[in-house]
Amino acid sequence: MGIEPGRLQFSWISSAESTKFVEVVNEITTVIKALGPHENFVKREASIA
Amino acid sequence: MLSYIDKIKEISRRLLKESKVDMVIGFRKGTVVMMNEPCFVKTVADVDKLVWDSNCGINLANYLANRTEKIGIVAKGCDSRNIVTHIIENKIKRDQVVIIGVPCKGMIDRHNIEAMAEAEIQEVIETDDTIQVKGAGFEKTLDKKEVLQENCAICVHRNPVIYDELVADEVKEQTDVDRYEDVRHIEALSPEEKWDFFEDLLSTCIRCYGCRNACPLCYCPTCFVDESRPQWVGKSQDSTDIRTFHFLRAYHCAGRCTDCGACERACPMGIKVRLFTKKLEKDCLELFDWEAGLTLEKRPPLDTYRPDDPDEFIR
Known part of the structure; x- marks a missing residue:
């Protein structure tokens, strides 16, 4: 739908895999920080003419 | 295809007379042109209201969910696939429905025809191959093949996949169609x-x-867009909200959509909403070798797990 590759990621983590959870979160955060804020899918306050 | 109606009436009359069904769901003439309405026939006397022509694009499976009566239903190829989907999803029982199968040659695209007309269309007369439209000061005869709904033009399941009675011999299925040209075009964009x-x-x-509302798959008691606690999606005209609605709607149809075209037909603005569901349909076909509603024997991809799932993260 026009979201950059990497911004949306999927992972399958069991509730017993806490370390994997931490790893995945850290990894995704790094990737997304590098991409910067997403400008498109943001609801802005209505501008008053 | 116009000749089907006698057989549809004959079967409906018989089913009602013998009390095999409590009602027959079919089509009656609409109040405006090219818009036949769903019709619930409960008595033999009302059977004559039924019609059949190229304006029966609404998917009648939409009226089956959670019904408790015995129902006779007129079903094109796509309708029959949605009936299968309903049965798989426990929205109706197989022995509750008597399916009156209609081998379909395609429905006409009212948006397209209206766009071609110089003024408001007041009358539409069709033969098996032509559509004649008339309005104030103009008259036009169109080739039916040229004005089919897009999903009908690329349909590969014209014959009902499940039925109890068939109103005519099966029609030839199309094989030389490219179903996903438009989806591939979008996939190639940056x-x-x-x-x-x-x-x-x-x-x-x-x-x-x-x-x-036109979609037979959308039968949730409360749709996510109407829910207010929690409110999943904003109710405004903001493009973010509109986009969220359309994408979520499409995803709810993943692995279930039969490309019946009811959504696109219903859209008053002529938005090609099928583009969303078609992408998911294409993925289901390519990744899971799945086409919705073809069989009662197989479970749909979204409620089965396969060790050889194409996506690595879930294996």
Whole structure:
């Protein structure tokens, strides 16, 4: 739908895999920080003419 | 295809007379041209209200969910696939329905025909191959093949996949159609181009939810767009909200959509909403070798797990 590759990621983590959870979160955060804020899918306050 | 109606009436009359069903769901003439309405026939006397022509594009499976009566239902190829989907999803029982199968040659695209007309169309007369439209000061004869609904033009399941009675011999299935040309075109765009494409596609949406209401798959007691606690999606005309609605609607149809075209037909703004569901349909076919509603024997991809799932993260 026009979201950059990497911004949306999927992972399958069991509730017993806490370390994997931490790893995945850290990894995704790094990737997304590098991409910067997403400008498109943001609801802005209505501008008053 | 016009000759089907005698057989449809004959079967309906018999089913009602012998009390095999409590009602027959079919079509009657609409109050405006090219818009036949669903019709619930409960008595033999009312059977004559039924019609059949190229304006029966509404998917009648939409009226089956959670019904408790015994029902006779007129079903085109796509309708029959949605009936299968309903049975799989426990929305109706197989022995509750008597399916009157209609081998379909395609429905006509009212948006397209209206766009071709110089003024408001007041009368439409059809033969097996032509559509004649008349209005104030103009008259036009169109080739039916040229004005088919897009989904009908690329349909590969014209014959009902499940039925109890068939109103005519099966029609020849189309084999030389390219079902996903438009989807491939979008897939090839860059993320920025995709964004702009969908922004443009949805720019005229008025959020009437006609696409959802016409869809046989949308039978939730409370739709996510109507829910207010929690409110999943904003109710405004903001493009973010509109986009969220359309994408979520499409995802709810993943692996279930039969491309019956009811959503696109219903859209008052002529938005090509099928583009969303078609992408998911294409993925289901390519990744899971799945086409919705073809069989009662197999479970759909979204409720089965396969060790050889194409996505690595879930294996």
